[in-house]
Amino acid sequence: MDPHSNILKYKHLGIYTQNEYVVYMREDCHVCSSEGFVALTRIRISNATTSIVASLNVLSSGLLLPNEIGLSDAAAKKLNVSQNEMLYVSHLEPIESLSHVRAKIYNQKLDFKAYNNIINDIVEGNYSNIHLSAFITACAGDRMDIDEICDLTKAMIASGRQLDWSKDIVVDKHCIGGLPGNRTTPLVVAIVAAYGLTMPKTSSRAITSPAGTADTMEVLTNVTLSSEEIKAVVEKEGGCFVWGGTAQLSPADDVLIKVEKALDIDSEGQLIASVLSKKAAAGSTHVVIDIPIGETAKVRSTEMALKLKNHMETVGTAVGLKAKAVVTDGTQPVGRGIGPTLEAIDILKVLKNEADAPKDLTERALLLAAELFELSGKEEKGKGLETARQILKSGKAYEKFVAICKAQGRFSKPVLAPHKMEITAERSGILKRIDNRKIAKLAKLSGAPQSISAGILLNIHLGEQIEKNQLLYTLYAESKGELNYALEYKNNHNDIITII
Amino acid sequence: MDPHSNILKYKHLGIYTQNEYVVYMREDCHVCSSEGFVALTRIRISNATTSIVASLNVLSSGLLLPNEIGLSDAAAKKLNVSQNEMLYVSHLEPIESLSHVRAKIYNQKLDFKAYNNIINDIVEGNYSNIHLSAFITACAGDRMDIDEICDLTKAMIASGRQLDWSKDIVVDKHCIGGLPGNRTTPLVVAIVAAYGLTMPKTSSRAITSPAGTADTMEVLTNVTLSSEEIKAVVEKEGGCFVWGGTAQLSPADDVLIKVEKALDIDSEGQLIASVLSKKAAAGSTHVVIDIPIGETAKVRSTEMALKLKNHMETVGTAVGLKAKAVVTDGTQPVGRGIGPTLEAIDILKVLKNEADAPKDLTERALLLAAELFELSGKEEKGKGLETARQILKSGKAYEKFVAICKAQGRFSKPVLAPHKMEITAERSGILKRIDNRKIAKLAKLSGAPQSISAGILLNIHLGEQIEKNQLLYTLYAESKGELNYALEYKNNHNDIITII
Structure with a gap:
């Protein structure tokens, strides 16, 4: 190999760095020394068909030979590179933007x-x-x-794909900052589609939570569908609940969100652009946005919520969307189940109008469906809620839900986990606080979302009078080991639920 | 090993990521799955004596066993970890700051x-x-x-060490944004120490340039001295020119500067804090700051320069430093040599008052020395320059320079590189532009700073009338291969020097 050429041989290292493109080169490789590359230098790497930009990490050990080059998984995937392929390495032209x-x-x-x-x-x-x-x-x-x-x-x-449903009205909903158990999406889809509106809903899987809407729906039906399959389901039933991971809608948003999480900041402009770009790219025309206000919610004050509402609606209009933001209660969890199967059970109870269906979840879903009816002009102001309630009560929402599930490939019954443990109150008093972060951690330690039937079934709400030995919640797990692991955590943390 | 414990065995991987602490774990390791760690999660890693925080990169390949853990070099060094040592991994408590x-x-x-x-x-x-x-x-x-x-x-x-020289006056200088060849520092130290002031100067090595002051001085003397050795040199001779890399002064600055470079932004506040914190921590009492203004310099307008000057002087006072900022010409390189040996030759010519000493370098060094005399109150306003010139002319600055070099361990003669090539003008005209970035790249391709005698000797200044075939510059290299490599670059870039 010409010692002055910038060609190196690719070796697969298998290092996953999320989206960031990292290139690994030996510190004594001829390219580093001749080009003056040092750690963190941004470098362009090309093969015959494409090229990427990556940050350099320098290897001093035997992971690579001096004439070899490695890439993080995301970078290797983008270049579609094969073992031993020759890659060309060069200085980065300035990034003008x-x-x-x-x-x-x-x-x-x-x-x-x-x-x-x-x-x-x-x-x-x-x-x-x-x-x-x-x-x-x-x-x-x-x-x-x-x-x-x-x-x-x-x-x-x-920046990404844009879907077109060839309909005058395509509705959608979004919640700013999820509350545990707040699984309204499948209910809203069922009610709205039963009414006759089109709602092609894509949802995410859990990243750090015990369940995402896609994880919950996967208990009941298939959620990983091709674009063609999604189109067929929506044409047949008017709605769907699928995983949005492969949709390539507003791809910049996926990159920015991960950095925002690391910074733990909610930039209002970025938040609005994130939500509305996904909805517009998905072909929606009318969108209701749920803004829960609460101490541990994303939006903490009415002032912030109203400003966000106003900006959301204005930007929506500018990009051709009718957007309406609804300010809701974000002070406590919604529903009873936390974890895919347990949340799916909540959903079915609501749809089947069972006596022990969680009322808070039911009312939240009806409210959002009603807003969509009114926003789309299908129902007069103030009439939407009654219409939504009738559709639910009549069983039409349940019928539609089952029909969509079947169109997506199956309608399965949720099965409870084999191992469980009931946690009871050690004292009597008023339920003052549920630590949402710790409850979520407990559900995750019990196995959720990988173990789909694992999680927590809550028996209580904030402000209730609790008697000693009353059931607070039930832990579910798929193995005894996982149950014990969760219990150990529970025993070491006495502030998961606070009774005073 | 307890499958629920968070203990993993350290394996050395040898991955250099500059300052950033990165931890490498298998995606199927028991800790990742039980704790829910994913790529880029920030994790605390501890051994018996200390702990660090690192970003997770997930390995899917055989670089680690599932019970092993790897660290970037900086992280391994900070933990002082040995092969096979057991490390404890835990969730990061929130970083309050x-x-x-x-x-x-x-x-x-x-x-x-x-x-x-x-x-x-x-x-x-x-x-x-x-x-x-x-x-x-x-x-x-x-x-x-x-x-x-x-x-x-x-x-x-x-945040770091603070030096104390037990002197009323300790002077220093700093230049905001280096110009190629602007190697005034050793000259100012020699003049000022010859006068009797104390100037314990620490300098950096090249990061992306063909030479740093420490690289240049290493041609002539030893620059890697212990704190005790530095103290002894300064006590004996009143000054030094050493590498500051081990000093641990204002260590936060070293971290921030690398990110600022990647962003290519000059935040005024960060710049002032960076410069003055280093000087104050080094025990300086009086500091002159050189602010060159020029199209390709860090400071591009007189307005910016004057605001920066004002803030520098105000903040200096607040942290107990007398700081004076001097605005200078930053439109073209200073001196003739680019590269350690060639710059060292410039310095010796100035100190020995040789006829072909670069005048621009001489005058810049005299100006800065004069400002230090006046700022420290040793010379009246307007008298400093004459005093500085006398010290240089009399040979006292050269004597002092040699004495400091000897106190640092040796005084060596610079030796020119064995291979050279004269580059002449292909046409006549006015010298309009020297591309500083490309001239620096050319010097680096010829081998500088690793090959200490490699580099460029400029024969021209901006605005001069150039005749066809007139010598523009000479390329120096330690091997024929490096000379050819630089020449190839030169032949492929006809805009290194522009004559119109």
């Missing part, structure tokens, strides 16, 4: 073209986590005006 | 305590690159007022 990020850092207003360039570079993988974090931070803290939020949203819509 | 970063993102003013908490967490390695980038961005774009810059500077000083 970073000048817009710097302009934003220096408080300048950006236009659509600037946001579009930034978003395209993000989708191409040209930004490192350092660049992404700077962009998010520069846009946070009220530094984007409403025009800029509109432009960012439009740029995000344009 | 990130709430201050979030407050800064939301435009709030931070106090000393908040900056101190942030800086301490940065020094402990608790911030990922995402957090560091957010902190830097939130502080950029004029978002820190002068009080905040003072508080940040004080926090940075407090």
Whole structure:
């Protein structure tokens, strides 16, 4: 090999770094020394068909030979590279859109073209986590005006696929910051589709929680469908509840959200662009947004909620969506089950109008369905709730739910986990607090969401009078070991549920 | 091993990620699955004596066994871990100072305590690159007022070692954004120490340039000295020129600077805190700051320069330093040599008052020495320059320079590289432009700074009338291969030097 050429041989290392593209090279490789590459240098790597930009991590050990090169899994996948393939390595030409990020850092207003360039570079993988974090931070803290939020949203819509359902009205819903157990989505889809509206709903799987809507629905039906299959289900039944992971809608959003999580900041502009770009790209025309307010919810004050509501609705109009934001109670969990199977049981109880169906979950779902009826102009103001309730009571929502499940490939009965343990109150008093983070951790330790029937069934609500030895919740697990593991955690934490 | 314990066995992988702490674990390891760790989760890793926080990269391949754990080199060094040592892995308790970063993102003013908490967490390695980038961005774009810059500077000083020379006056100099060849530092040290002032100068090595001051001085003397050795040299000779890499002064700055480089932003507040914290921690009392203005310099306008000057001097006072900023010409390189040996030759020519000593380098060094004389109150306003010139002309500066070199262990003669190539003008005209980035790249391709005698000797200045076939510059290299490699680059780039 020409000692001055920039060609290295690919070796698979199998290092997963989420979205970030990382390239691994030996510190004594001829390319590093001749090009002056050091750790964290941003480098372009190309093969015959495509090229990516990656951050360099330098290897001093025998993981690679000096003429070899490794890539993080995401980078290898993007390049579609095979073992021993020759890769060309070069200095990175300047990323021009970073000048817009710097302009934003220096408080300048950006236009659509600037946001579009930034978003395209993000989708191409040209930004490192350092660049992404700077962009998010520069846009946070009220530094984007409403025009800029509109432009960012439009740029995000344009960056990925856009679905078209050939319908005048396509409805959708979104909840800002999930509450444990708040699994209204499948209920709203069933009610709205039973009414005759189109609601092609895509949902996510759990990332750090004990269940996502897609995990819960997978207990009852298939959720991993191709675009063609989704289209067929929606044409037949008017609605679906599928996993959105393969949809490639607003792909920049998937990248930005992971960095926002790491920073734990909710930039209003980014949040609005994130939600509305996904909805617009999915072909929705009318969207209701649920904004729960609560101490541990994403939105903590009525003032924040009303400002967000106003901006959501304005940006919605700008991108051609009728959006309505509904401010709801976010002070406590909704429903009883936490974990895929237990939440699926809640959903079926509501749909079948069973006596012990969780009322809070029922009412929340009816409210959102009613808002969609009114927003789409199908029902007069104030009439939507009664219509939604009738559809649920009549059993039509349950029929539609079963029909959609069958159209998606199966309708399965949820099966409770074989191992369980009832946790009772050690004292009497008023239920003051449920630590949502710790309850979620407990459900995860019991095995959820990988063990689909694992989790927690809550028997209580905030503010209730609790008697000593009263049942608080039941832990479910698929193995004795997992049950014990959860119990050990429970025994070491006496502040999961606070009774005073 | 208890399947529920969070203990894994350390295996050395040898992956260098600069400062960032990265931990490598198998996706099927029992800790990842039970704790719900996914790629980029921030995790605490502890051994018997210490603990660190690292970002998770997940391995799917055979680089580790499921019960093994790997660390990036910086993380392994910080933990001082040995092969096969058992490490304890746990969830990260919340990093409290990130709430201050979030407050800064939301435009709030931070106090000393908040900056101190942030800086301490940065020094402990608790911030990922995402957090560091957010902190830097939130502080950029004029978002820190002068009080905040003072508080940040004080926090940075407090975060590391602080030297004490037991002298009333300890002088230092700093240049904002280096120009190629602008090697004034050794000259200023020699002149100022010959006068009788104390100037314990620490300098950096090249990171991306063809030479740092420490690389250049290493041609002539030893620069890697222990704290005790530095103290002895300064006590004997009044000055030194050593590598500052081991000094642990303002360690947060070393971390922040690397992220700022990746973002390519110059946050004024961070810049001031960076420079002044290093100087104050080094025990300086009087500091002159050189601010070159030029199209390709860090500071591009007189307005920016004057604001920076004003803030530098104000913050200096607040942290107990007399600081004076001098605005200079930054439109073209200073001196003739680029590369360690060639710059060392420039320095010796100036000190020995040789006829072909570069005048621009001489005058720049005299100006800075004069400012230090006046700032320290040793010379009246307007008298400093004459005094500095006398010390240089009399040969006392050269004597002092040789004495310091000998005190540092040796005084060696620079030796020119064995291979050279003269590059001449292909046409006549006015020298319009020297591309500093490309000239630096050319010097690096010829071998600098690793090959200490490699580099470029410039024969021209901007604005000069150039005749066809006139010598423009000479390329020096230690091997024929390196010379050819540089020549190939030169032949492929006809815009390194522009004559019109």
